[in-house]
Amino acid sequence: MNPAILLDQVPDGDGTWLASLASGLQYTLSVAALAWIIAFFLGSVLGVLRTTDNKWAVRLGNAYVELFRNVPLIVQFFVWYFVLPGLVPAVKAWVVSLEPTTHQFVTAVVCLGLFTAARISEQVRSGVQALPRGQRMAGYAMGLTQAQTYRYVLLPVAYRIIIPPMTSEIMNLIKNTAVAFSIGLVELFFRTREMGELTFRYFEAFAAATITYVVIAMIANRVMAFIERRTAIPGFISGGAGGGH
Amino acid sequence: MKTMLTAVAGAVVALGFASAPQAQELTGTLKKIRETGQITVAHRESSIPFSYLDDKQQPIGYSMDICAKVVDAVKAELKMPNLKVVYQPVTSSNRIPLLQNGTIDIECGSTTNSVERQKLVAFGPTYFRIQVTAAVKKSSGINTLAELNGKNISTTSGTTAVPLLKNYEKTRSIDVKEIYGKDHAESFLLLVEDRVSAFVMDDILLAGQIANARSPGDFKILTESLRGEPYGPMLRKDDPQFKALVDRTLSALYKSPEMERIYNKWYMSPIPPKGVNLNFPMTPQLKADFANPNDKGV
Structure with missing residues (x-):
């Protein structure tokens, strides 16, 4: 174990291995952040659809979740990156015109966003269904529409309930970005592997990556615990006093 | 037989290789093989045609054929005709650590002999040049x-x-x-x-x-x-006895007509598993390597 290897120059490249890993980290974080935006909004819409009174909306939501949760993530990456452009000539014409890195980046964001949306939707659904049925009925009794009942009565509490599992999903999303190495995106895991292959210092490379992933996941955990405390309704469920999950 | 070996060893010395130690005391890999009664040969799983698994999951390939000659030489040298040969699959990521920690004794795959790698391991004479x-x-x-x-x-x-x-x-x-x-x-x-x-x-x-x-x-x-880039069998570093054995065995093989037969078997004829013919004639660079066996890295 000799961490000084991180300060060695990358062969025929620019900068040190540390800089190479840091550039990978930028991709990891930006993919995770953008994928989270897709996952959060799409997942919320799907999760709500699955708790409405509309039979077809529920079926649509369920079908989406089954499809995206049951196919391994690495297979989904392969489908988005290799199969889709191979099947649809218009998509292929478009991706060939793109900068290769942009194409990989967009693919990773879309793939992880849609995959995580299925998981978020499951959390949102369970959050809404965890509320007593009386809340929904009280909303309707007061003359609120279904949309208004969700907006003002159900979702504000449901989102608070599901902050702990959402924290896990964020941490999973960050770790899942590593699968994007399979389409050649130069994120943190790709850089780690590359450093191992070219220096044979796997121990140092993977130790650096492990520490980085742990630190990011811990920061995400702390930020979510903070949000949980700040948004807690006094006297209502846990309120995040313990912080951790 | 003895005189022939001496002659080959002499030729090897002339070519600039470290000569076989004269002392009969075994050291390094040969000592380990003698003590454990087995030699562990590392192979790749899909480095066609160098070293890969056939449809019966047996390791085969060009590099494996060459390493088989080394195994024969070890058997003769140690007078252990019933030496147990263990095959161990390796990947490009674990081949060097496994060699260093003694899990494998020789790697026969598609490993580039580079100056960078020579800091960690040794190589036998180049058997292919890509x-x-x-x-x-x-x-x-x-x-x-x-x-x-x-x-x-x-x-x-x-x-x-x-x-x-x-x-x-x-x-x-x-x-x-x-x-x-x-x-x-x-x-x-x-x-x-x-x-x-x-x-x-x-x-x-x-x-x-x-x-x-x-x-x-x-x-x-x-x-x-x-x-x-030269490919060669990978050996443990600082193990002069075993290295000398590998060097003299392979140098003799490369100069014999046997080598052309092995080459044609893997590069000019249909090979398992699909019966595909690579149709890849021997390059002038490789011919030079066989005429002057060497372990120079890049």
Whole structure:
């Protein structure tokens, strides 16, 4: 174990291995952040659809979740990156015109966003269904529409309930970005592997990556615990006093 | 027999190899083999045709045939005709650690003998020499590496082709955009699908991918080369007795007609598992290596 290897120059490249890993980290974080935006909004819409009174909306939501949760993530990456452009000539014409890195980046964001949306939707659904049925009925009794009942009565509490599992999903999303190495995106895991292959210092490379992933996941955990405390309704469920999950 | 061995050993010394120690005391790998009663030969699982598993999951290949000669020599040297031979699959990531920690005794695959690696391990005499070059579609009209300027190319991450390509770009001030595949099949798929103009990799690996393609006639390998890289059997460092045994066994083999037979078996005839013929005649560079066996790295 000799961490000084991180300060060695990358062969025929620019900068040190540390800089190479840091550039990978930028991709990891930006993919995770953008994928989270897709996952959060799409997942919320799907999760709500699955708790409405509309039979077809529920079926649509369920079908989406089954499809995206049951196919391994690495297979989904392969489908988005290799199969889709191979099947649809218009998509292929478009991706060939793109900068290769942009194409990989967009693919990773879309793939992880849609995959995580299925998981978020499951959390949102369970959050809404965890509320007593009386809340929904009280909303309707007061003359609120279904949309208004969700907006003002159900979702504000449901989102608070599901902050702990959402924290896990964020941490999973960050770790899942590593699968994007399979389409050649130069994120943190790709850089780690590359450093191992070219220096044979796997121990140092993977130790650096492990520490980085742990630190990011811990920061995400702390930020979510903070949000949980700040948004807690006094006297209502846990309120995040313990912080951790 | 004794005189012949002496003659070969003499030739080896003349070629600049470390001579076999005269003391009868066994050291290093040979001592370990004598004590444990077995030799562990490392092979790859899909480095066709060097070292791979056939349809019965047995390790076979060009490198394996060559290493079998080393195993025979060890049996003769230690007078252990019933020496147990254990086969251990390795990957490009674990081959060096497993050699260093004693799990394997010799690696027979497709490992480039590089100066960088020589800091960690030793190599036997070069048994193959690849050229790092590009495969393109014939229809693209590309004939030189310089014509790849401004194009997208694919290469496999973690291979020596990556830094070579970057260096070439810098020195020739051309600009190509690399797309990394996680393995050779994926990098080649990008070329088949016209997503890139070229796949930059070792020529023999390109030949392997092309031979297995749906229409091998659509592709060609450029004659220009980024660099030649010697492949050799990988041994533990600082183990002069075993290294000397490997050196003299293989040097004798390379100069014998047997070598051409082994070469033709793997590169000029149909090979398992699919019966594909790589059709890859011996290059002048490799002929030179066989005429003057050496373990020089790049």
